[in-house]
């Protein structure tokens with residue numbers, strides 16, 4: 001980041017995220033934008049900051065609380081009483097979805113994929129999922145198979161949804177990572193929340209009198225990066241977004257991010 005004096009140009013024409021998209025109020029915002037003087041020095045004088053999205057609340061925080069703030073409002077709007085989602089056995093998304101559902105008095109159902117050869121102990125997020133009282137289905141994942149898109153879980157989802165309906169419940173299918181516009185989520189809410197996060201961060205940077213050049217973030221299911229790309233384009237076009245893929249190869253993750261980015265631009269007009 002570099003010091004600047006210019007003020008932020010807000011795009012008034014875009015749909016106002018704060019009024020167009022209801023929130024559930026589950027996320028602790030704004031998160032601090034914190035200087036990292038020691039690491040900055042160690043890295044040779046860059047001006048490094050960290051956006052503390054680990055402090056967003058919901059069973060230890062993380063980027064998913066921002067998404068769930070919007071998605072859970074959609075869940076309530078659809079009058080669902082259970083939330084079904086999926087991910088790896090140590091998925092942060094699943095842990096935070098379970099916490100969000102419980103907080104709103106809803107039933108979380110997690111379909112968790114276990115990769116062959118990985119430990120089976122009930123620890124970390126898996127332990128938290130069970131403490132949070134999530135209903136858990138564990139499935140072995142075939143070697144080399146990705147579970148990122150809804151096609152990969154169609155069969156089991158169908159069974160779980162049928163079971164829920166038979167029990168008299170109205171289930172909401174939340175896409176993995178809150179990312180793709182699929183299942184019960186009809187808008188790219190997982191990215192829209194990060195358009196708003198950019199707006200929040202740019203205001204904070206302006207208050208610190210710094211200009212952001214690069215934003216480096218972890219990418220998994222793609223909507224955090226998509227939202228940041230759209231947000232940067234709108235509010236701070238000089239910022240280069242650098243995503244570091246936590247699981248998929250470059251070609252696959254680029255496709256995810258690209259699809260969600262386009263959808264988000266369309267959604268926000």
Ligand SMILES: Cc1ncc(COP(=O)(O)O)c(C=O)c1O
Nearest residue numbers: 092177218219220221222223224
């Ligand atoms: C802590 C954390 N940061 C970043 C990401 C990436 O977010 P996204 O799934 O939106 O790409 C994930 C999930 O994969 C995560 O758990």
